[in-house]
Amino acid sequence: MKEVAGDLAEAISAARERRNKDQAGAYVHVPYCAHRCSYCSFVAIAGLDGEEAYFQALGREVRARALEVPGPLDTVYFGGGTPSYVPPQRLSGVLDELAASFGIAAGAEITAEGNPDDLDEARLEALAVLGVNRLSIGVQSLVDGELELLERRHDSAAALSAVRRAARTFGSVSADLMIGVPRQTRETLRASVTALLEAGVGHLSVYLLELEKAPRLVGLRQERPELFPDDEEMAARWEDVDDLCREAGLPRYELSNWARPGQGSRHNLKYWTGAPTLGLGVAAFSFDGVTRRANSGSTTEYLRRVNAGGTAFVSEERLEGEALLFERTMLALRLAEGVPSSELEAVRRLLAPADRERLADCEEAGLLVRERDRVTLSRRGALLSNEVFAVFV
Numbered sequence: 001m002k003e004v005a006g007d008l009a010e011a012i013s014a015a016r017e018r019r020n021k022d023q024a025g026a027y028v029h030v031p032y033c034a035h036r037c038s039y040c041s042f043v044a045i046a047g048l049d050g051e052e053a054y055f056q057a058l059g060r061e062v063r064a065r066a067l068e069v070p071g072p073l074d075t076v077y078f079g080g081g082t083p084s085y086v087p088p089q090r091l092s093g094v095l096d097e098l099a100a101s102f103g104i105a106a107g108a109e110i111t112a113e114g115n116p117d118d119l120d121e122a123r124l125e126a127l128a129v130l131g132v133n134r135l136s137i138g139v140q141s142l143v144d145g146e147l148e149l150l151e152r153r154h155d156s157a158a159a160l161s162a163v164r165r166a167a168r169t170f171g172s173v174s175a176d177l178m179i180g181v182p183r184q185t186r187e188t189l190r191a192s193v194t195a196l197l198e199a200g201v202g203h204l205s206v207y208l209l210e211l212e213k214a215p216r217l218v219g220l221r222q223e224r225p226e227l228f229p230d231d232e233e234m235a236a237r238w239e240d241v242d243d244l245c246r247e248a249g250l251p252r253y254e255l256s257n258w259a260r261p262g263q264g265s266r267h268n269l270k271y272w273t274g275a276p277t278l279g280l281g282v283a284a285f286s287f288d289g290v291t292r293r294a295n296s297g298s299t300t301e302y303l304r305r306v307n308a309g310g311t312a313f314v315s316e317e318r319l320e321g322e323a324l325l326f327e328r329t330m331l332a333l334r335l336a337e338g339v340p341s342s343e344l345e346a347v348r349r350l351l352a353p354a355d356r357e358r359l360a361d362c363e364e365a366g367l368l369v370r371e372r373d374r375v376t377l378s379r380r381g382a383l384l385s386n387e388v389f390a391v392f393v
Contacts, residue, residue, distance in 0.1 A: 022275035022289075023105065025075035025267045028058065028094055029281030031299060033082035034117065038151040039178070041213035043283040043297055044081045054281075054299070055090050057306040061280055062097040064310025069276045069288060072103030075267035077111045082138075084114030088126040094280075095131055102278075109134055109172075109266040116154040116162035124169045134172040134265075136205070137163060142192040146181045149220070160199055167200030172263050174203035179237045181209055182220060182227040189237050190244060197248045202263035206241050207256055208234060235383050242379070253336045255382055272331045282312070290324065292317045322350050326392040333388065338376030351391065359391045 031045045031054070076098060078091055091112065098104060111134040112127055119137070127135070141147050142156040154162070166173045175196045179189065196204065211218055211228075221228050229237070245251070245258035252258045254272060257265065270277050271287075279286040279295060282302040286293045295312040296302045305312040319327060329347050332339045348356055362368050367381030367388055377385060 023074040024069035024276040026278040029284045030083040031081040038216040039214035059097045066101035072105040074105040075109045077267040083112045084118040092130040116159040119162040136174040139175045143188045149182045163199040175201045177206045193244045203259040330392040355391045
């Protein structure tokens with residue numbers, strides 16, 4: 001019992017030391033977009049109705065939370081929705097508020113998500129002038145028939161043109177693709193990946209289509225099940241992506257993300273390493289290293305709460321002791337660098353007997369590998385990561 005208590009104290013101390021060295025980042029949710037796509041499960045509003053009131057509330061929220069995390073911020077991420085859809089001066093105003101309240105570090109990573117149909121030369125230049133230095137483009141597919149079923153507003157030619165323009169303007173460009181799109185085949189997915197790599201992206205995020213979050217596609221699957229892949233086929237497509245990216249010099253650094261050296265998302269790494277993040281706007285989440293808070297997911301309620309008191313928190317969860325360590329271990333295993341062997345052993349001794357046995361089974365099955373005093377998910381382990389993560393939940 002003393003050994004376990006000592007392991008817990010040592011692991012908590014190590015986590016706290018790492019946290020104290022981390023600079024904070026800010027996520028800003030911009031809910032506006034031109035059209036809500038068939039697979040979208042995010043808090044999003046089609047059109048710009050209420051835009052001015054929303055950005056005024058964002059400014060109030062920034063000022064009210066000025067002491068929540070230490071500055072200066074070294075990452076700012078505008079997500080959505082579609083940040084590229086709103087007038088660039090709206091984003092510039094938020095950056096000004098963040099700079100005044102927290103400071104923004106020299107060399108900070110400033111990311112904005114965008115859709116190809118917004119990204120003409122003028123909009124790209126305006127984003128660069130206001131300080132954005134990394135663009136994340138929602139492509140999803142480069143096959144017109146697949147884009148049609150996702151209800152995307154761009155076609156493949158427009159998407160490739162936007163990516164090429166962005167690559168000329170920004171030093172760091174990421175693109176999103178999806179696995180499991182109706183009508184998609186291994187060949188069409190490989191073609192989409194290859195075309196994006198040739199167009200100049202330095203970062204690729206590839207996500208599985210989650211039908212439970214896309215109710216407008218559920219009916220199509222019931223009518224045309226042959227358009228949708230099974231789990232084995234989804235895994236094969238993920239492996240194809242992994243092969244193509246690695247061969248092109250973009251190794252996988254997280255379960256769904258591949259990047260050229262130095263072009264990984266510094267902001268998203270904060271979520272996977274437990275660094276402090278300030279979540280601003282409707283449905284945004286914040287984490288200070290111990291406490292996770294969630295803003296209201298209703299735009300109307302978000303505005304009401306911020307205008308009344310400056311914040312819009314509707315829930316709070318404090319992670320301490322074993323719960324914090326188990327989450328940190330699970331998130332760290334998402335990364336290609338994994339966790340130090342010594343840390344995993346300390347956490348192992350804190351697990352319930354049944355979970356220790358399940359962890360041993362994962363190792364025996366080859367889902368976890370040890371190399372140079374670190375433990376990482378194997379390639380098969382990445383595909384079956386939920387089997388490993390269940391040990392820590």
